[in-house]
Amino acid sequence: MQEFDFYAANTLDELLRLLAQSGGRVIAGGTDVLVQAQRGVFPASVLVDASRVRELRFIGQDGETIRIGALTTYADILASPLLRETAPALVMAAATVGAPQTRARGTLGGNIANASPAGDTLPPLLTLDATVRLVKRGGERVLPLAEVLCGPRQTCLEPGEIIHSVAFRRPSQPTGAAFLKLGNRQGMAIAVVNVAVSLPLDDDGRIAGARVALGAVAPTPVRSPRAEAVLYGQSLNDDVLERAAQAVLYDIAPITDVRGSADYRRKAAVRLTARALRLAAQQIREGAQA
Numbered sequence: 001m002q003e004f005d006f007y008a009a010n011t012l013d014e015l016l017r018l019l020a021q022s023g024g025r026v027i028a029g030g031t032d033v034l035v036q037a038q039r040g041v042f043p044a045s046v047l048v049d050a051s052r053v054r055e056l057r058f059i060g061q062d063g064e065t066i067r068i069g070a071l072t073t074y075a076d077i078l079a080s081p082l083l084r085e086t087a088p089a090l091v092m093a094a095a096t097v098g099a100p101q102t103r104a105r106g107t108l109g110g111n112i113a114n115a116s117p118a119g120d121t122l123p124p125l126l127t128l129d130a131t132v133r134l135v136k137r138g139g140e141r142v143l144p145l146a147e148v149l150c151g152p153r154q155t156c157l158e159p160g161e162i163i164h165s166v167a168f169r170r171p172s173q174p175t176g177a178a179f180l181k182l183g184n185r186q187g188m189a190i191a192v193v194n195v196a197v198s199l200p201l202d203d204d205g206r207i208a209g210a211r212v213a214l215g216a217v218a219p220t221p222v223r224s225p226r227a228e229a230v231l232y233g234q235s236l237n238d239d240v241l242e243r244a245a246q247a248v249l250y251d252i253a254p255i256t257d258v259r260g261s262a263d264y265r266r267k268a269a270v271r272l273t274a275r276a277l278r279l280a281a282q283q284i285r286e287g288a289q290a
């Protein structure tokens, strides 16, 4: 086990000051940090505990904008009526993460900062066009999520900078949204492929501005502009959904690793996307009948 100098912050100001002074890195829920520390590969020797900073743990609405604090846990996401209504794919993703213990400790900010290509909250956040608020002592910036994720386990965060929160606009109605994950076992599985989709309909019942995002099939989770273009302006029918699912092949570049071959991932990405799109379409149809 790696050894660390350890500081604990009680407020956001204190957290930013301790990070600036020590050159350390944040520990939030610790579910990734401790695994990496056990392997001796965590890239810092100073940890600053953020878990008591209450200002970073919230889910709220500000006009049409939904904001989620970085310290929000998976259990918080699952318990939120606001997120069930406005971000159902994110809630579906949170439900698949680890075990109850992982969901009680693991945080949204930690999932983003860990920047795993297979991170389960990342495709749903991409389909929501989420932005990330980054803060450090004396400054802040807001970036689209895709610009925060720079490569496998790499973010664009500067030294001393933390993820404060994410934000997205409340989707227009009616919108169908879904998240699906293929793992190598039933529970506690890291994704071989994960997919999130969002299908907003315009007043004429045509698909307006669909989003399709996939994880574990490229160096970072990615949107599929080709699939989104196939869906644009179309009515909800199975042929269109199937053609959109096939189009994800143009936007992914999977590798072979211990969890699956590149070829398996390509086939799984198409099938999983088709299922997610059908699920989202079914939600809209059921909503229309209700």
Ligand SMILES: Cc1cc2nc3c(=O)[nH]c(=O)nc-3n(C[C@H](O)[C@H](O)[C@H](O)COP(=O)(O)OP(=O)(O)OC[C@H]3O[C@@H](n4cnc5c(N)ncnc54)[C@H](O)[C@@H]3O)c2cc1C
Pocket (backbone or CB within 6 Å): 025, 026, 027, 028, 029, 030, 031, 032, 033, 034, 035, 070, 071, 096, 097, 098, 099, 102, 105, 106, 107, 108, 109, 110, 111, 112, 113, 114, 118, 119, 120, 121, 157, 161, 162, 163, 164, 188, 189, 190, 191
């Ligand atoms: C048993 C087990 C099962 C798991 N299953 C899944 C799964 O199914 N799907 C999945 O996606 N993940 C899974 N994970 C990984 C992990 O739980 C998530 O990535 C979790 O969201 C990390 O959050 P955390 O608060 O524990 O982060 P930590 O471990 O505290 O931190 C992770 C990284 O993020 C940085 N960090 C944390 N918060 C911030 C912040 N606010 N600003 C800047 N940097 C920050 C840390 O410095 C560190 O580099 C699993 C982990 C375990 C141990």
